[in-house]
Amino acid sequence: MDKKYYITAAIPYVNGLPHGGHALEFVQCDAIARYQKLLGYEALLISGSDENGLKIVQAAEEKGFSPKQLADKNTKAFRDLVKLLNVRIDVWRRGSDRKLHWPGTWKLWKICEKRGDIYKKNYGGFYCVGCEDFYTKKDLVDGKCPEHLIEPEWVEEENYFFRLSRYQNQIERLVASEKLSIIPTTRKREALAFMKDGLQDFSISRSRERAKQWGIPVPGDPNQVVYTWFDALNIYQTAVGWGFDERLWKKWWPADLHVIGKGILRFHAVYWIGMLLSAELPLPRSILVHGYLTSGGHKMSKSLGNVVDPFKVVEEYGADATRYYLLREIPTHGDGDFTFRRFKQLYAADLANGLGNIISRIAKLCENSGFTFAPDLPPGFRSEVVKHMESYRLDLALAEIWKKISDVDTLIEQQRPWELSGKTLKSVLTELVAHIRQIGFELQPFLPDTASAVLKLFSGPKISAAKPLFPRL
Numbered sequence: 001m002d003k004k005y006y007i008t009a010a011i012p013y014v015n016g017l018p019h020g021g022h023a024l025e026f027v028q029c030d031a032i033a034r035y036q037k038l039l040g041y042e043a044l045l046i047s048g049s050d051e052n053g054l055k056i057v058q059a060a061e062e063k064g065f066s067p068k069q070l071a072d073k074n075t076k077a078f079r080d081l082v083k084l085l086n087v088r089i090d091v092w093r094r095g096s097d098r099k100l101h102w103p104g105t106w107k108l109w110k111i112c113e114k115r116g117d118i119y120k121k122n123y124g125g126f127y128c129v130g131c132e133d134f135y136t137k138k139d140l141v142d143g144k145c146p147e148h149l150i151e152p153e154w155v156e157e158e159n160y161f162f163r164l165s166r167y168q169n170q171i172e173r174l175v176a177s178e179k180l181s182i183i184p185t186t187r188k189r190e191a192l193a194f195m196k197d198g199l200q201d202f203s204i205s206r207s208r209e210r211a212k213q214w215g216i217p218v219p220g221d222p223n224q225v226v227y228t229w230f231d232a233l234n235i236y237q238t239a240v241g242w243g244f245d246e247r248l249w250k251k252w253w254p255a256d257l258h259v260i261g262k263g264i265l266r267f268h269a270v271y272w273i274g275m276l277l278s279a280e281l282p283l284p285r286s287i288l289v290h291g292y293l294t295s296g297g298h299k300m301s302k303s304l305g306n307v308v309d310p311f312k313v314v315e316e317y318g319a320d321a322t323r324y325y326l327l328r329e330i331p332t333h334g335d336g337d338f339t340f341r342r343f344k345q346l347y348a349a350d351l352a353n354g355l356g357n358i359i360s361r362i363a364k365l366c367e368n369s370g371f372t373f374a375p376d377l378p379p380g381f382r383s384e385v386v387k388h389m390e391s392y393r394l395d396l397a398l399a400e401i402w403k404k405i406s407d408v409d410t411l412i413e414q415q416r417p418w419e420l421s422g423k424t425l426k427s428v429l430t431e432l433v434a435h436i437r438q439i440g441f442e443l444q445p446f447l448p449d450t451a452s453a454v455l456k457l458f459s460g461p462k463i464s465a466a467k468p469l470f471p472r473l
């Protein structure tokens with residue numbers, strides 16, 4: 001089948017448990033994948049575990065685990081969250097998978113090496129374990145990593161380097177021309193700005209000693225392990241067969257869309273593209289960059305006590321209510337905020353009242369009327385919804401659906417079907433049922449369980465009242 005759509009969620013570090021930001025990204029990816037399927041595409045959504053960093057080694061040591069034990073435990077938590085959110089991830093590739101991931105990492109390394117893009121040199125820099133990256137003095141703010149606000153340690157060792165500088169012009173051209181599309185444009189400009197001062201070659205290995213023997217050995221050099229970013233980015237390829245199933249890889253690669261958080265933009269828009277250019281492999285088509293999820297207007301942090309546990313939210317309010325909040329309230333292209341106060345507001349106004357209300361009213365009217373309805377299915381998404389999905393504004397697509405919900409509400413008030421009978425009532429109810437089916441159809445990518453309940457309830461010929469989809473809190 002030619003109509004394929006390959007979408008990737010970022011590969012999370014599994015040094016800790018999943019947080020709200022991961023939940024946000026998973027549901028965004030899932031909504032896009034489900035939408036593509038409804039358009040008739042064969043869609044594949046993948047993610048995986050980034051396990052090979054020093055960060056894992058350190059976090060494991062602190063907890064008294066081996067790196068493998070910690071990675072197993074946290075990978076399970078990530079996959080549990082995915083399931084709880086009703087997100088369908090087709091492949092979850094782990095960086096520690098010696099059969100399905102390591103061969104692909106070696107394959108990519110060897111190709112880049114053959115092209116003359118990998119060389120060894122002595123290097124010193126300020127290393128932030130949180131970022132798994134080197135900084136120069138001028139990158140630091142008051143001597144600290146700008147992202148983690150901790151003082152990085154000075155590390156000096158012999159590493160392998162990737163000749164990123166060689167691809168500067170090519171990458172700039174790709175991004176500027178939108179051959180590689182970066183969404184939204186603010187992030188595209190940010191990627192271009194990053195390249196403006198000139199790209200530096202970057203280190204793609206760590207000494208085996210510093211990595212405490214954890215990680216993928218560099219081909220032909222047992223004293224070095226592959227830098228976690230070089231290896232984790234390549235999960236996008238090994239998830240679809242790179243290194244072990246050429247036919248499968250050819251079917252899916254390149255990715256149609258990488259979905260990432262704004263903090264890892266340069267790894268995707270620059271480093272990853274450089275690696276693929278070096279290996280002369282097809283390039284991903286687009287990168288969608290979402291923002292951060294704050295809590296009560298602040299960055300979530302343990303010390304502020306404002307960390308939102310996505311498991312708790314789903315357990316209390318259900319997958320669809322959580323998905324609704326994340327997809328509607330958080331602008332797909334920017335930062336967004338989570339508070340329980342706002343969650344409950346939105347739940348009451350849009351789900352229990354807005355959607356829930358028209359469903360139960362119309363179902364009840366249909367039941368009381370005793371009429372039967374032809375099981376007509378909507379032809380597809382309305383163009384207003386399509387427009388927003390094409391620009392990856394899931395929040396606006398949902399707003400469009402809720403506009404329809406409110407229009408239907410107004411229509412009920414205007415037509416007053418409870419005062420009608422006979423043919424007039426039948427035609428008013430038939431129109432209302434068609435609207436509800438359209439809404440049910442369009443909800444499928446966003447609130448899959450709710451959508452399927454709505455479509456089932458209104459599938460006809462007999463329509464009967466049902467218990468509320470979103471009980472009042």
Ligand SMILES: [Zn+2]
Binds near residue numbers: 132146149
């Ligand atoms: Zn850092």
